[in-house]
Amino acid sequence: MEKNECIRCSVSQCLHNIASEGYCSLGSISVGTHEADPTVPECTDCNSFVRKDGCCQ
Template sequence: MKHNSSIGCSVSECNFHCKDDNYCTLDKIEVVKHSQTANTVECTDCGSFKKS
């Protein structure tokens, strides 16, 4: 499976996770936040996630 070397990913439950290594297969991802101001890593997520 072709992956994007610029987007590392270890979420194997995602439909876009490269099954061969720890990369994403998307050309671009959307990073989203959970609060008005993102102050920590826990305030953000990959909005492109799709359960496989």
């Protein structure tokens, strides 16, 4: 995996995350929202997230 210096990310539970460096390894990501009218960053989601095997248990 190579880091994409354009996409910083701290979600170490994601398969695409390079936790040691704090970057995403994808060439591009898809971002969306789970809110009808988003107002703060917490309203948005990375839709490219894939759970890493063995984490989050």
